[in-house]
Amino acid sequence: MEGKSMERRDIQPPQMLIAGSAGAHARVAAIRIVDEIKDALSEKGYCTLFLSGGATPRPVYKEMARPQTSKTVDWTKVQFYFVDERCVPPDHPESNYRMAAEEFLSPIHAAAEQIHRIRGESSDPESEATRYAGELPTGDIDIMILGIGAEGHTASLFPDSKALNEVQRPAAAVIVPASPSRRITITPPVIKRARQRIVLASGVSKAGIIARAIRGRYMPNVLPVQFALPGLWILDADAASELRIETDQELL
Template sequence: MSLALSFFLATISASMPSPREIRVLDNESALAEAVAGFLASTIEETLRRKPRVRLVLSGGSTPRRLYRTLAQPEWAKRIDWTSVLLFFGDERCVPPDHPESNYAMAKEALIDPLQIAPQQVMRLRGEAEPEEAASHYEATIREAFAPDQTPFPRFDLIFLGLGDDGHTASLFPSSPALREQRRLVVPTSSPVGIPHRLTMTFPLLNAAVTVVFLVTGSSKASILRRVQEERDSAAPLPASRIRPANGRLIWYVDRAAASALPSA
């Protein structure tokens, strides 16, 4: 197999809202290249149908590697970033220049190198009072999708990560945010690290056209397997509850993270 581009694709299509695809790459570098190619194709195809692409970014070390790959000249010239609106799936309640801000990471790795215009970047205001910030971001999302009046706007592509406890975005196990059915964005709390967070909710995430998880490293092997096995359990982990109602769910993982999965 080619180190950079090879993967196996397992499509599991049981009685679920959408099948899931698991794409396994040799390492984190190969994963970043593969996802960059998928993103470039998705943006190109979407722009054939409409004038704007609405993309939700994730925080974390694996997305950082992806963003830095996308900022390289060979990828930068393949994507029309002037037609992309950037959003964030979650944020810590910190100022935008804080070292643990998802926005700060994306700004350093992607936004500034590509000179993406400020009006194309819809950041969560982590420095504001959490309820106010959540309401403001919901209004920002609805304005970006106007005149669409659907209860849950349909993002073209959402990137997500996977925490060691099975959380995704800032939807943590046992959090009241897991029960939210009406709001697009809510304040929440983390059991570790910076406690106060803001997060998109399940109904909004599951309305997307495509959701892509990015998972790397042997430390994620056991939780990745649990998430895949618990999709149909009575109390699934938060990441197991990402099931686009009318869209695609794709897991890009490296071989280390996939080491505990059953063989394709």
């Protein structure tokens, strides 16, 4: 299933921040995300923040939770959501919630009523997707943190997944093709509602797929991360190494 494709000129290019190293990437991303949160709080007094799992966000969350960074934000005014979750209990090593809680939510003392987690332990993922859809914010989403997989997936939206064609359901239960394991994910319309979509990526292994997503044809059924375009892409130098950048970029 190829889906509709468009020429690159029809899609606005992303803004980009490029860090010189993986270590710098975590710091640059953390500072920028915190600045975005503070902007939302200044504008309207609260913020909705969607968190992603995976290896790349982990050090970013650690940096965000450091006292010198976290003390600049009134975290009580932030509501936390998740872009996806594996169908595992919340204390499982592969739980996105567990990682975010350990590295970020617990250190900043986020209250239980601020955290809207996907119940990966549910015996009925379809019903849980419906329940979570009802818990999602109905208005604008302020900030959404997303990653990119080796084949171009984001959240748990994988190439050629039926969930890519969802236009009504905000969340869906999906099967990961390579595993096969089950996950619950938000769907493309929810991604598109985010006022600021921040894609995080580091490492040379992501360079090729990032170049395809940004410079190639717009085919989100093949490269689901393109649903995040234009957005803000925060990369390290290795992840950006195959780009001939003509975007709004800053090298840090």
